[in-house]
Amino acid sequence: MTKPMRDFTRGELEWRPWIAPLDLNSATQEQLVALKVTPSNRAVGAYSLVLAHDPEALSERSPLYNGIMFGAKGLPRAERELGAVTASRVNGCSYCASVHALRFVQLTKEPDVMERIQKDGVEADLEPRLKAIVDYSAKLTRDPTAITPADAAPLRAQGLGDLEILDLTHAVAMFAWANRLMQTLGEPATPAREGNPL
Amino acid sequence: MSDIDVMNTLAGIAPDSALAALRRQRPDVVKHLQGSDDVIFSPSDDGGLTRAERAAAALRIAELLRDGVLDAHYRARLTALDPSGTLAKTVTGEAQITEGRWDAILAHVDLVTRGPGSAERDDIEELLAVGLSSHAVVSLSQLISYVNFQSRVLAGLRLLKGGS
Structure with a gap:
């Protein structure tokens, strides 16, 4: 059922969302916190902006991901x-x-x-x-x-x-x-x- | 936040066991895995995807994965949220699905669990067309992905438990 595999050895691809990403200008405080958006850091990718529609899930998933992939030893x-x-x-x-x-x-x-x-x-x-x-x-x-x-x-x-x-x-x-x-x-x-x- | 650790419960890991101690060597994982479970199944703002529907979707995934422990876990959660048993019957096919919105949700659960790359733009359009908000579509996607994640962690914990 999966689609043909592209060549994944030649660098990163971009990602195009199928639902409208969150507009940062209308984001709630909870969404901004989940995205870790600060006045000096507004560079947020489309993927994160889509996930920010559910800020509660995003707020838990990001540190879980980091703990799994980057935890010491x-x-x-x-x-x-x-x-x-x-x-x-x-x-x-x-x-x-x-x-x-x-x-x-x-x-x-x-x-x-x-x-x-x-x-x-x-x-x-x-x-x-x-x-x-x-x-x-x-x-x-x-x-x-x-x-x-x-x-x-x-x-x-x-x-x-x-x-x-x-x-x-x-x-x-x-x-x-x-x-x-x-x-x-x-x-x-x-x-x-x-x-x-x- | 509750004191319950859902993964320890599902894997039958006693809090004072060596395996529980091993898991605690990854405190961020223990904390945010439980945290994910809490917000996915008991969100403060459900975005229009109810807690009962979330439990029912998870039960469907457990059935597709043929994991009896996960199945019993989500069946109990669903029974507590929907004592009438109506949603449970639609999940197991005992009752006909007559509502387009719930039909679309279950179809999406099946599609993404069986073929992680099978979804197309039209499948998301369908969810929006039957009335799900962007929030609900993302919540449903997180839920489907989480239960598939959870089943793999559970498999690894069983492996470690059996080998010790």
């Missing part, structure tokens, strides 16, 4: 990004995949990993630790009720402890969320300024 940030890319690839979200593939490459300096996933999908041939992470992420994304305690063994064999497995689970789950919001409330668009052929 535990699973290295790049491997959380790998979980995000895997979920996004399975869910067909080219916008999310492009953003997080870029973050993975920035953190690891290893574009080869993302190029392989672009080419061969989540079945791509990767080094054992990354492969174990991708396999778990794909299975958790596709069918959470199919996960059993046995699925921890390949991760533990690659050195992931309880906190690392929890971190990976959170990251993959966060993209079950993000992929649905992104693909439900709008669509990716090619930035015109770059003449990007994607």
Whole structure:
């Protein structure tokens, strides 16, 4: 049911909303707080302005997202990004995949990993630790009720402890969320300024 | 904010257990996961999508995911909010849906749960056309996305619980 996957290795896409974003000039105080808009910072993207129609949910989701993707110690940030890319690839979200593939490459300096996933999908041939992470992420994304305690063994064999497995689970789950919001409330668009052929 | 931790309850994690302690190593996640649950199901301003409708939509997702624990959780929540059982019957297909607005909401729940990339602009236009506000459309989207998130976190917690 998912749309064809775009090439997500060549930089970020733009996102075009399907419902009118909030007009900052008519925003309530609660919406401004949820968006963290201040007099000196009014640079808010269309995605956040759409989510600001429900400021209560946005106010909780933003710190939850940050805690999951940026919390100290535990699973290295790049491997959380790998979980995000895997979920996004399975869910067909080219916008999310492009953003997080870029973050993975920035953190690891290893574009080869993302190029392989672009080419061969989540079945791509990767080094054992990354492969174990991708396999778990794909299975958790596709069918959470199919996960059993046995699925921890390949991760533990690659050195992931309880906190690392929890971190990976959170990251993959966060993209079950993000992929649905992104693909439900709008669509990716090619930035015109770059003449990007994607 | 309540003292209840919904994920610990759903995963059967005792507050004094090793797994609860592991979760507390991510205090922002524990706090804002519960916070998300609170505002998604019991918002101060529901934007026109009622608490009973929110519980019913979540029950539908739990059914699609075939997760018995989530199913029982949302069924109990819905029963408390809609003692007549009318909404529950529409979710399980026991009653015919005769109202266009609720029909459109359930169709959207099914579409986005099964195929995260299946929604088109027309699907959002349909929700607006049957009378949902922009606030309600965003709330519904957050709800569908949240329950799908919650089911993955639950799966991971069960994995960790079983392996310890």
